Amino acid sequence: MTGMSALALSLPAMAEPPHLVQQGTARQLQVQGKPMLLIAGELGNSSSSSAAYMAPHWKKLRDMHLNTVLAPVQWELLEPVEGKFDFTQVDNLIRDARANNLKLVFLWFGAWKNSMSTYVPSWVKRDQARFPRAALVNGQEVEILSAMAPTTLASDQKALAALMAHIKQVDGKQNTVVMLQVENEIGMLPVARDYGPLAQAAWQGQVPRELTAYLTAHRDSLVPEMKRLWAAQGARTSGTWAEVFGGGIAAEEVFTAWYYARFADELTKAGKAAYDLPMYVNVALNRPGRLPGEYPSGGPLPHLIDVWKAGAPSIDMLSPDIYFPNFVDIVNRYKRADNPLFVPEANNADHPQVAGNAFYAIGQLDAIGFGPFSIESIDDKSGALGAAYDVLEQLAPHILAAQGLNKMAGFRPKALYDETLLYEPQVAVIGDYRFTVAYADIQRPALSSKTAEAGGIIVQIGPEEYLIGGSGVTVTFAPAKDGGGQAGIDSAWEGRFDSAGQWRAGRLLNGDQTHQGRHIQIPAGQWQIQRVKFYRYK
Structure with a gap:
């Protein structure tokens, strides 16, 4: 083997591998005995192939307050000659991440990357x-390895x-290295x-019993699309794919999803047998x-989650790559009791709404991590994302302490797919107080150029004490129970947590900054934390 650097020499005893643990209703990533929130960014697809290219970026990424970098590892570099492995790329990434106090999530570009098979040796x-290719109806092959081929699976x-x-x-x-992504955007x-020979034979065969058994056991909790599709054929538990799911394109996609899921599951089991890290499919x-087929058919899309859960139980998470405006709707479909939320590609890193989306995913849905794409492309001009990540880094211990325990909420204006912005105030009850979060002037609500970029998080740290972080939010408050009198601000301090986690207070906010005690406000364009203590009066 080549590329065996000093990393492999004189290492201490093994630590427990990173793994997922339950806290309340949330799943958390635990690394070396402590929970970790992945404040992350994903590298461009070719960047990690060159240590020289990456050299000037590592420190800049840490200075942007990332703690984790998602980095591709390509099969063609790892095994350029069959059976001979070169770990130079892997060792360089680990060395340079460690030198900058960063963690890594490796993205395995194996049999498929963005559907295609262009990263294979x-x-x-x-x-x-x-290694047969998938085929079209007329038998023409495409540059996609067939998921039906045992030799492809075995080599991967x-x-x-x-x-x-x-x-x-x-x-x-x-x-x-704390997690691994299995393949990339399968479909x-x-x-x-x-339509290749192996696939044609499987299409004419019986639907695997494991799938119909799963659908039967989970009939009350299936996603609406799967429930309708299965019920349309009488919820049959045996038969061919056409008999169980109908003969149309929807049935063909379920077929595709099942065999991709089975491939990914067997691949994951082989990887975990060697080193049991959390693994996800994006x-x-x-x-x-x-x-x-007009989109990558058969991937773990929202309407196919149940197929993937049935076919790939070894996968820890199904994780959406989100480049569409309706971020809130999408992440809510992937936050499930059987699927902790992780967002590996949360739009491009320079998109103005990325920072607000991070606060929503982490604060509202207990995401274990969040990372926009092509993060190194903005490390010289990180702007709002760097400032927002600074706030998340400071809040991370308190976020982790609150996850799954009804002590936290996240906020952002909801956008529809057509980019229509629904920016009406949102309400959350945390502890003994009910909070209303607005994204516009509460006296004269109006949309501004910054409204869509707003995001906030409220974390309870004591009976009447809260951390409020974000940008472009105005927070009003009341007792959670009717008849409980009124709520007021005892004190509101702006400030920050230092590197040791100690609170360093700035200004005591009152009067004009709190509208004479009526609200907490973080102006648009600023990312900050306020530490607020409330009280009640009649």
Whole structure:
């Protein structure tokens, strides 16, 4: 093996691998015995292939208050010759992340990346007998490896297992690498399913019992689309794919989803057998009105989550990549009791609404992490994202202490897919107080150019004490129970937490800053924290 750096030499005893733990209704990532909130960013797809290219970026990313970088690892670099592994890229990434006090999530670009099979080694690309392609209706092959081929799965498993074993060897104590993404945006294009010989035989066969058993056991909690599709055929528990799900394109997509899920599950099991890190599959979402194949068919899309949960129980999370305006609607479909929320690609890093989305996902839905795409492209001009991440970094211990315990809420104006902004005030009860969060002047509500960028979080840290962070929010308050009198501000301090987690107070806000005690406000364009104590009076 090449690329075996000093990382592998004289390491202390193994630490417990990073893993997911339950706190109340939330799942948290625990690293070296402590919960961790992933304040993250994902590198561009080619950036991690060059240590020289990345060299000037690492410190800038840490200075932006990231604690985690999502970095692709390409099969073609890891195994350029079959059976001979080169870990140079992996070792360089681990070395440089450690040097800058950053964690890593590796993205395994194996058999598929954005549906296509362009990151596989040359020896896979050129051997179409061993590694058959998916085919169209007319038999024409596409540059997508067939999920039906046992040889493709076996080779992908060997490569991922070798990667995980190496990570365990060089990083089993430090836990620089905390999670792994299995493949990237799986899905079939430009048709709903593979029409190759193996796929054709499977399409004519029986629906696997595991799938119909899952649908039966979870019939009351299935997503609406799956419930309707299955019920349309009488909720049959046996038969061909056409008999159980109908003969149309929706049935073909369920078929595709099942075999992608099974492939991903078997791949995940092989990786975890070598080193048991949390693993997730990311999602290329579909636009309204598009048909399967016009978007990547069969990925873990919102309407196919149940198929993936049935077919890939080893996967810890199904995680959406979100480039559409209706962020709030999308993340709420992926926050489930059986699916902790992680957003690996939350639009491009320079998108103005990314920071507000981070506050909503983390504060409202207990996300274990959040990371916009192409993060290194903005590290010289991070602007609002760097300021927002600064606030999240300061609040992280308090966020982690509150997750799953009804002590926190997140806020942002809701946008529809057509970019219509619904910016009416939102309400949350936290502890003994009811909070109303507005995104416009509460006396004269009007949309401004900054309204869509607003975001906020409220975290309870004591019986009457709260941390309010964000930008562009105005918070009013009242007792949570009717008849409980009125609520007032005892004290409101702006300030920040230092590197040791100690609160350093700035100004005591009163009078004009609180509208004579009527509200807490963080102006648009500013990202800050206020520490507020409330009281009651008749």
